[in-house]
Amino acid sequence: MSERNPCNPVSLPGDEFPEGASVLDATSRRTLLKLMGASLGLAGLTACSRPVENILPAAKGVEDQIPGNPLFYATAMSLGGVATGLLVEAHDGRPTKIEGNPDHPFSRGAASAFHQASVLGLYDPDRSREVMHEGQPSAWDEFAAFAKGHFSAMAAGERLRFLSQTVNSPSLEAVRAQALNRFPQAKWIEYEPISEDEALAGAELAFGRAVRPIYHFDKADAILSLDSDFLALDSQTVGYTKDFAARRRVASEKDTMNRLYIVESQFSVTGAMADHRLRMRSGDVPEFVADLARELGLLPAGLNVLNNDPRRRWLAALARDLKKNAGRSLVVAGPRQPAAVHAAAHWINQALGNAGKTVTYVETPRRPQIAALKELAAEMAAGRVETLVILGGNPAYDAPADLEFSRFVKKVAVTIHLGVERNETGVLAKWHLPEAHYLECWGDARALDGTASIQQPLIQPLYGGRTAVETLALISGHKDQRAYDIVRNCWLAQWPGAHGEKTWRKCLHDGVIPLTASPRVEAAPDAKRIAAALAARRTATGIEVNFYPSASTWDGRFANNGWLQEAPDPMTKLTWDNAALLSPATARQFGVANGEVISIAAGGREIEMPVWIQPGHADQSISLALGYGRTACGHVGHGAGHDTYALRTSAAPHVVAGASVTRTDRTYKLATTQEHHSMEGRPLVREASLDTYRKQPAFAHKPDEKTNLFQLFPRFSYDQGNQWGMAIDLNACIGCNACVLACQAENNIPIVGKEQVMRGREMHWIRLDRYYGGPEEDPRAVTQPVACQQCENAPCESVCPVAATNHSPEGLNDMAYNRCVGTRYCANNCPYKVRRFNFLDYHKDVQEVEKMAFNPDVTVRMRGVMEKCTYCVQRIQEKKIQAQAEGRRALRDGKILTACQQTCPADAIVFGNINDPQSRVTQLKKQNRDYTILTELNTRPRTSYLAKLRNPNPELA
């Protein structure tokens, strides 16, 4: 964020640039070279006759823009109605890289995999490119004309309905109010498949009002997660991970760390981090909570389901631990759990005195969505809806199956769909309008606690898309109102007077609007109601099916994003697919193995899914990821995975009980990036309990491990100047894919597709090795990020016949793609297997517009050459040149951040100069948990790991 700039080049009022001029201008320089360079280099005609190549400077210079130097703009991206503040890097007017905004309370510099990948979404060639009217290409003006006639004719709009995704934009709220003013009878429905309905209901039940809990994991010593994957899929932002990881970081054996208990059915990322994990069908969790309440004395000890159950001991210990840490403990309920569980969680937090300390509450405007959508569906079915305006979202695909949305939508005379892609809903709509991507348009958005940010665009809409705000304005009769003015006026209204403009610019610059967080509210739970609700629950028997968002496609909206599709699921390591996750025991029960297709029936509906056996999954339970099997999402996501919405009903949107499973004789190929899941007793991830660590602080080092091994030749000395190194804290790393995606975006890493992944040819420079330990039925899981270890005695270097890979004086293992002839000997001889080979021309199918996503500072590798992690050498060089220019010889520690380090929500990766005793990396490497893998090979890696710790409850140890 060295140069953030308040004023935005492409937001200058009026269109001086013809549509897409900014695009042409942007592609002109490096990208053009890239395209030519690639082909030239391939043909190897460097010295022969030169093709004439033009340079196209902008006719008019753009203010503050120095060609070749990136600019950074603060903006925000919303996911499930929750915004995260971002900082976007733009090269010559094209956004290329997303970073977290350090000033944003729920980012603090970090960004998730979804955020990282969103930049590719911007350039998706399959995005909606034009207004469609009844399947025919049309134009905005035609729609405007239609809208004018259609809506002005409308009186109070009692047959007009608006359906939008969760609204978290103040300006949209304002315009909505305006619209509902114009059409007082109209109704506005919000729907997203991944909603917080149950949580809201739970709050309603507990407090009698809609409040949202804000957790403060940094203050919690003992945490109980009730089926909540709050570190990954159940949090739409990264703030919680930051807080949680802060309490996992341990400087020495004297330090303390938090303790995490989790009760869950599917083995989640959070589950992998837990110190104690109890696998249990999601449907049994309410019982568990009831018992916990009893154990804590909140409920009269009466009938106790877990009474004579091995889990009894676990429960008791947990209860004591929570009590012991009263005020410093925290109970978190997951979104798939029913209201009662949420209410109980509030109750327990209250009882333990956590409320106001580890958890606070804020007002939320949210209302249960599924109920509202059900109502709308009914009206549509009854033909009481004449005009349906769908602002974003894809109900035809992701609405509960029993509502038969796509059937009833045909009964609506006029459907208008605004969407970034012409998806399943778009093709059904009378009018489809291209929506602007969040990087293309002005807007504003609220974070989890209500903090608002301005969402500023980095580029002109590539396909002339418009925002919900603009469309709504157009509908309610204000033609040509530009989002920029709407948003700006909406905020300036709140800052009257002269300083309004100043505040506006400051907010643009900072990316957060101060004092916009929703006020805290004190709320007391109603014990009686909660107790009653808990008592009312009865555990359903039989097989249960539970639905969870996909780590790649979320609810399906990212299905066409190749980066995310190819990012292996953090736990299953599956790419390009979802599967029916079963525990080994359950798989045995049905007699099925990985890849065999089963048919799952529940509530009169049936789908067929391939099986994937997930060690540690609850028995008698099946987990299905949502967001696959899209039919109208573009060429990348088309046909990836199976649609699980077909099984999801408004009655049981999260957990379906009493499902039945039958085998089919079909099998289905699943592509995974990791075929072996045990460490085979090799000391790769070194792990110990906090106690062990205290007893033997050097546990990470086996006594026989020599770090100074004999070598034939005198050791090459690397004691001059900068010496780059990295330390990765396995205790903080949660194994989300943020670093993988960040690396992909920063280093122009291609996607290879499912078939190539099955052949084992994925190209990720950094991978997350996930190992299971312990019993197959109920294992522990650990993740280890592995990228090039930048060995000082690099085995890859000595075997390269053409010296294409060799060492820099700063200890980097350089890789000169243009020298590589592709013998693959280096990859064979790399003990860490971090080198990646371009077996085919993986950039062949990259379309022009996608090329705009390329980072111009990194060569696009051609077929037949080897590549690997470079410690982001382009960033190192850039900062060194800057420092030299600014007359500073020594680089300040932390000035250079590698892409993976910068985005890591857990701050697990630290890079820096190991020659500087003060640098953070040196400090970490000094710790007694620090170790390198395969030390005995005398490769002397520059990347080292800090051993993993668990903090089990002594009672259960």
Add this chain to the structure above:
Amino acid sequence: MSHLEDSILEQPGSSAAQELAAYGAVAEFDSPENLLEAIRSARERGYSRLDAFTPFPVHGIDEALGEKRSRLGWIVLIAGLAGAFAAFMLIWWTGAVDYPLVVAGKPLFAFEFSVPVIFELAVLFASFGAVIGMFLFNGLPRLYHPVFQHSRFERATDDRFLLAIEADSDCFDAGGAAEVLRALGGEHVEVIAE
């Protein structure tokens, strides 16, 4: 050359002109033993320049002809050393002088990793030395040679053994030489022109 043969038959002791122009007298023998026998006696008779043409190397013929051991060995040795030196220079200069690059923390030049290439180039050069040297010593390639004129030369690469008393031997005269060869049991005796 048939007319030549006739001339011999006509007038034993042919003219000086022919002798000057002659390569020598060539006779055919049917076995290595007879060939060796003939060589020995021919030399006893004082003919110093003899040569034999045989389908395979006849054992003991060098001694009989009084040839010294071939000096080819020296050529090969020198070539081999040259190869080794070239390899050493190549590795040392490219790696340690012209573009020093740190590779796997190993030294810029070390004998250890130079051995294979040094050895291979030594063998390569030495082999070329052996083959090229051999052909040069033998004055090959030589497409034309007088002895090819012998009417039955083709048998010399098949199953017969030719003996030539060359014109530049002491006390050579075509007629005499031919006579001697006949006397030694040689058949198809011919005096062959240069």
Add this chain to the structure above:
Amino acid sequence: MKPLFSKSADKHLRIVVSAILLTVAAAITLSAYLFRPERADTGYQPAQPVPYSHKLHAGNLGLDCRYCHSTIEQSAYAAIPPTETCMNCHTRVKAESPQLQLVRESYATGRPIPWVHIHKLPDYVYFNHRAHLDAGVSCVTCHGRVDQMAEVRQVKPLSMAWCLECHRNPAPEIRPRELITKLDWVPDRDPAEIGRELIAKNHIHPPTNCSGCHR
């Protein structure tokens, strides 16, 4: 038997063989000479859409390089100036000149002028103007006396070997920062000596490892 070849055959053979060897040797030396970087890569002098003369502007009028190529000190790229820059003067000077027709059009329409790229490096090479100027490498080192060229042509090979020469022995090419755009500068003493002093003073260590230029 009748000899296969005539007496003269060997003479002919020798002639033929030596002729072949000679031609091969000649071919190699010739191509090596013809395609040596100094020759093969230099001398590229395409016609530009607008007959802009550096000789006139930088030479006679003495405009500083940085007036147009304004980014060289802040950016890796020496940006070709936007049409705007030309029009700063040419709205008044030669405002009607037919030669400037294209410039005026571009300014009016906003459509860029298609200048032809001359000093082109392969795509995998990351040359950074800022870093070099900063170290005191003058424009003239790589671009030659542009101020004397009516039509710009490439005068240096810009090959890797050529870059390395300087990266290994930068002293002769290093000059005081303030003189980098003074193409006609003639040092009063041995330039290498000046270079060495500056190198020591400003800690200039040009990289010779791969990632110095290839990323």
Add this chain to the structure above:
Amino acid sequence: MADLAIAQELNPALVLGKPGYADVTRKVAGIVEGRMPRVWYIAIACTGTLTLALAAMLAYLVTTGIGVWGNNSPVGWAWDITNFVFWIGIGHAGTLISAILFLFRQRWRTSINRFAEAMTLFAVACAGIFPLFHTGRPWRAVYWLFPVPNPALHIWQNFRSPLIWDVFAVSTYATVSALFWYTGLVPDLATLRDRAKTRGRKIVLGLLSLGWRGSARHWRHYELAYLLLAGLSTPLVLSVHTIVSFDFAVSVIPGWHTTIFPPYFVAGAIFSGFAMVVTLMVIARQVFNLKQFVTMKHLENMNKVMLATGLIVGFAYATEFFIAWYSGNRYERFVFLNRAFGPYWWAYWTMVCCNVFIPQLFWLKRVRTSVPAMFVISILINVGMWFERFVIIVTSLSRDYLPSSWGYFRPTPVDMLTLAGSFGLFLTLFLLFVRFLPMISMTEVKGMIAADSAHSGDRP
């Protein structure tokens, strides 16, 4: 030639029925001068087709990428390098027979050495294809792998890399074998020249034989040159497979990083080389009726060599396991257990059966001297030796240090056609050889006959 020098006990089994010099010429040269039997045309039609398939596959490979093969990460080398090592191995028998047996005065080499040398050349030619085409950018590798001065790039090879050693070793070996072969060929070419009927044939052979006239002075240098070449080729042939084995031995990969490799590889090479000689020899012997010169004695000796080298190879397998266990290195232990019982167990046991168990049959004289038996066994041995290379390369790579990166290699049809095609090329060259060049060294056989007769006194 030199082995004439020692008038050792004549073994009549080396040449049958006391042929005269002329008989030798007539028989051997006759093959080249006469028409080829029908089967020859059928054979070359097939092998020619395979050769075209090879060309097609390589073209496809170069234009599309290594991805058309099954290679993956972690298995960066698979059939490509397996085939390379396999063919190089085959290429060892020739030089071995010509050089080492020559130095050891093994007279039985005489009538098979030309044959074996030719085979060496063709095998090396096949081997040479793979190191070039297994690279991702052969159009660069073709000259970047050699120290050709490049004024624009100004960067050199890395002489620490065994692959560069390979480049030098293999190209040297190819060159020296060719010289050796041609040198031996010159006198026979002269014989053919002098028997030639047509003018064109005369001219061509005349040029090829460089005007050889069998002068005593020539033979003097010639024999020494031949001796020296034999002396040079002997360490060379040992060095080549040693260096090939360095490709693996010098790496850090368990199952590769092994000091036993050089002797183990050389033994294996001789093993497979002899097997290939026998396979082809028994056919040629049958088709061209050479029983007179290639006697059972020759074949039996070769089978004995196979038995011996087979035992060495078997011993090497055992030693590997022992050392893996004895080293106490967990990765070493794993890799060998994985070979025998891991996903590639079938490859491993194929190798063991073909290379260790089956050759034991050669202990029996009946098997050793049965043409059909040795034909089958020799083929099986080459199957086994191909699998040996496959096992070493693929199983070691597929499961090395980090279990997360383990993978399984599956060949593609392109892999298979490429291998088949390389056999096509090999056999095509071979068929052309028997068609155009004397497959038995006439000079040497005559020399031997002379020596025999000198001993027994009766005239041929």
